[in-house]
Amino acid sequence: GQQVMQIPQYQHVQEGEDFTTYCNSSTTLSNIQWYKQRPGGHPVFLIQLVKSGEVKKQKRLTFQFGEAKKNSSLHITATQTTDVGTYFCTMYSGGGADGLTFGKGTHLIIQP
Amino acid sequence: DGGITQSPKYLFRKEGQNVTLSCEQNLNHDAMYWYRQDPGQGLRLIYYSQIVNDFQKGDIAEGYSVSREKKESFPLTVTSAQKNPTAFYLCASSIMEGGTGELFFGEGSRLTVL
Numbered sequence: 001g002q003q004v005m006q007i008p009q010y011q012h013v014q015e016g017e018d019f020t021t022y023c024n025s026s027t028t029l030s031n032i033q034w035y036k037q038r039p040g041g042h043p044v045f046l047i048q049l050v051k052s053g054e055v056k057k058q059k060r061l062t063f064q065f066g067e068a069k070k071n072s073s074l075h076i077t078a079t080q081t082t083d084v085g086t087y088f089c090t091m092y093s094g095g096g097a098d099g100l101t102f103g104k105g106t107h108l109i110i111q112p
Numbered sequence: 113d114g115g116i117t118q119s120p121k122y123l124f125r126k127e128g129q130n131v132t133l134s135c136e137q138n139l140n141h142d143a144m145y146w147y148r149q150d151p152g153q154g155l156r157l158i159y160y161s162q163i164v165n166d167f168q169k170g171d172i173a174e175g176y177s178v179s180r181e182k183k184e185s186f187p188l189t190v191t192s193a194q195k196n197p198t199a200f201y202l203c204a205s206s207i208m209e210g211g212t213g214e215l216f217f218g219e220g221s222r223l224t225v226l
Contacts, residue, residue: 009152043155043215090215097145
């Protein structure tokens with residue numbers, strides 16, 4: 001089956017520094033979604049990428065989908081304390097809910 | 113306000129007991145899902161349902177059961193056959209078939225087996 005690798009598992013940054021998390025799949029994807037989960041909370045949808053090479057921006061967040069549709073990244077510019085949480089990618093290879101695989105997440109810890 | 117409601121938020125269970133977690137949505141979504149989250153792990157799919165009176169097993173269905181008698185409701189029963197039930201359980205729904213649309217999550221139910 002599909003394997004998803006998300007790195008790093010933990011990232012400590014000083015407030016104001018940039019942050020990037022990466023997801024890689026062993027298979028070509030139909031789409032990728034990104035979610036954020038605050039400590040003690042539930043995952044909240046951020047964005048979905050569908051097209052090869054797609055780049056989308058949400059304020060300080062930049063999302064990219066690789067040309068081969070096997071990898072993706074989330075980049076946060078100038079982190080703020082409100083960015084604290086775990087960022088998950090979910091990779092979809094088709095075939096219904098069975099084809100949706102969550103990465104293990106990257107825990108972002110911000111030091112003021 | 114539309115959303116997904118899970119209850120209870122916290123639940124303690126003795127070994128050998130079955131327990132049922134509630135999930136209700138008023139988003140008029142056809143698809144509903146149950147995920148399990150363990151520390152340091154991604155979400156793993158337990159069961160999903162795309163239509164009333166129909167559901168499919170996910171990756172870790174053993175020891176769990178579900179029903180979908182109404183569009184709005186998708187309860188999960190954690191049975192005594194589940195060997196390691198302590199976890200955070202998340203219910204979700206989506207407009208479209210899983211993987212092709214945004215997942216809306218409930219606030220979760222944290223189950224602890226004593």
